[in-house]
Amino acid sequence: MTSLLLHNSNVVTMAGDGLEADAVAIRDGAIVAVGSAGEAASALGSDTARVDCERGVLLPAFIDAHCHLLSYAASLLAVDCSAARSIAEIQDAIRQRARRTPAGSWIRAFGYEETQLVEARHPTATDLDDATSDHPVRLVHNSGHVRVLNSLALRLTGIDGRTEEPPGGVIERDLETGEPNGVLIGMERLVDQAVPDLAYEELSDAVREASRRFLSVGITAIQDATHTNGLSEWTLFQRLMGDGSLTLDVIMMEGSEHFGELPRSALDGQLVRGPVKVMLHELENAGPDADEVVSMARVASAAQAAGRQMAIHAIGEQAVLRAVEALEAALRKSPRDDHRHRIEHCSVLPDGMAARIAELGVAVVSQPAFIRKRGDRYLQLLADTQLERLYAFRALSEAGVLLAAGSDAPVSPPDPLASAAAAVDRATASGAAIGSSQAVDTLEALRWWTWGAAHAAFLEATRGSLRPGAVADLVLLPKGTMSASPEELRTYAPMCVWRRGEQVVPDSR
Numbered sequence: 001m002t003s004l005l006l007h008n009s010n011v012v013t014m015a016g017d018g019l020e021a022d023a024v025a026i027r028d029g030a031i032v033a034v035g036s037a038g039e040a041a042s043a044l045g046s047d048t049a050r051v052d053c054e055r056g057v058l059l060p061a062f063i064d065a066h067c068h069l070l071s072y073a074a075s076l077l078a079v080d081c082s083a084a085r086s087i088a089e090i091q092d093a094i095r096q097r098a099r100r101t102p103a104g105s106w107i108r109a110f111g112y113e114e115t116q117l118v119e120a121r122h123p124t125a126t127d128l129d130d131a132t133s134d135h136p137v138r139l140v141h142n143s144g145h146v147r148v149l150n151s152l153a154l155r156l157t158g159i160d161g162r163t164e165e166p167p168g169g170v171i172e173r174d175l176e177t178g179e180p181n182g183v184l185i186g187m188e189r190l191v192d193q194a195v196p197d198l199a200y201e202e203l204s205d206a207v208r209e210a211s212r213r214f215l216s217v218g219i220t221a222i223q224d225a226t227h228t229n230g231l232s233e234w235t236l237f238q239r240l241m242g243d244g245s246l247t248l249d250v251i252m253m254e255g256s257e258h259f260g261e262l263p264r265s266a267l268d269g270q271l272v273r274g275p276v277k278v279m280l281h282e283l284e285n286a287g288p289d290a291d292e293v294v295s296m297a298r299v300a301s302a303a304q305a306a307g308r309q310m311a312i313h314a315i316g317e318q319a320v321l322r323a324v325e326a327l328e329a330a331l332r333k334s335p336r337d338d339h340r341h342r343i344e345h346c347s348v349l350p351d352g353m354a355a356r357i358a359e360l361g362v363a364v365v366s367q368p369a370f371i372r373k374r375g376d377r378y379l380q381l382l383a384d385t386q387l388e389r390l391y392a393f394r395a396l397s398e399a400g401v402l403l404a405a406g407s408d409a410p411v412s413p414p415d416p417l418a419s420a421a422a423a424v425d426r427a428t429a430s431g432a433a434i435g436s437s438q439a440v441d442t443l444e445a446l447r448w449w450t451w452g453a454a455h456a457a458f459l460e461a462t463r464g465s466l467r468p469g470a471v472a473d474l475v476l477l478p479k480g481t482m483s484a485s486p487e488e489l490r491t492y493a494p495m496c497v498w499r500r501g502e503q504v505v506p507d508s509r
């Protein structure tokens, strides 16, 4: 029996109980007491290890409520173009990788943002051919929803002038010849199936590194929101957990096309089935694809009838509206309390929608870090009236909507403190502020990563708050974190992280 006393800390339970405590008692991987040092110590025996937290802030460990583990792991091996400011820089990075990659092997690159390029456009197949024509190249946009292929990759993927757009997809074409120019929007499925999977050894190493990065920022559990998740991903995650590469707890959403495939849990609850995920592809400043709206409504009522939770990916105003309507209709048909259906992202909140979402009991799972990362892009793309409703966290919270936060990794790196900083100062990368009236404080922003994220996945009995019976996953942050400025917050990192009562950061092994 191992027991541990964390004392001399500033405990924030996140339970909303207003409890002032400075110690947490842990036994066998679970919390047994929260209170004063004396109270906590009396719950444990004499053979207790003690950690002096030096007045640091002790919180429940973070839960990333929306991310994509395998893509994030793969991104750690790919050519990172997120810092590129010109197409020439992207070409250079790909050229360098090509030099140490056997001809014919795929080069995977990601992270560019065309609004940050001096050319202010997507690179094309011709641009990528200049970097290499001996390797097929797939370059993924920062949003994850645009792919650029070079000519060889287009050929291997079988996309040419005669290829028709799939629902929600766009093939950009040369106006005269009708030939694809390499830019493919909303076509991840068609493109990615042509790119070979990583070998298991490569993947498991990358997942090991991904796990390490999540833990280092205080995240011990993740909700994988990949809309293609099914039994094969479930089996793969089990294997990765079994061999110790994946050292996080995972709630795996079930892609709607794999509805009913996943068991409820595996490996003593390290892997748990989450909501049914539905994707609504959207084109910029346009609504979602009409066919997808119809099939979403069908999935929503099937999931509702089966007693399952739903998670709908909806970013723009139109998509959010359609998602709310679909959930409303499904709930009307078979009413159920405490369903906690979720809207993922909800980037632009339709006018007057906060109250309606609250009334339906729908949760919003969003990514505050996007304010900083994408803010300048939104300033260019959205009308002023929409900017006021962009990531409208305060409006949602005041209406009583359950909020949870995630990184959407690999779209943005997992970093709850940076996410909180963005929710507090609402500053874009260039320093402009967006929707300052929607700002919240650090405590609330971190509540979305703990209490909110746990509730959004029905995990609140054991996670997201510090109280007896909860799993002993905790994070120790520097003293004064809750009152630090956003600038300071961005430089902070956890001093210690425990998973099931065991210290995982700093890594003691």
Ligand SMILES: [Zn+2]
Pocket (backbone or CB within 6 Å): 066, 067, 068, 225, 408
């Ligand atoms: Zn996502």
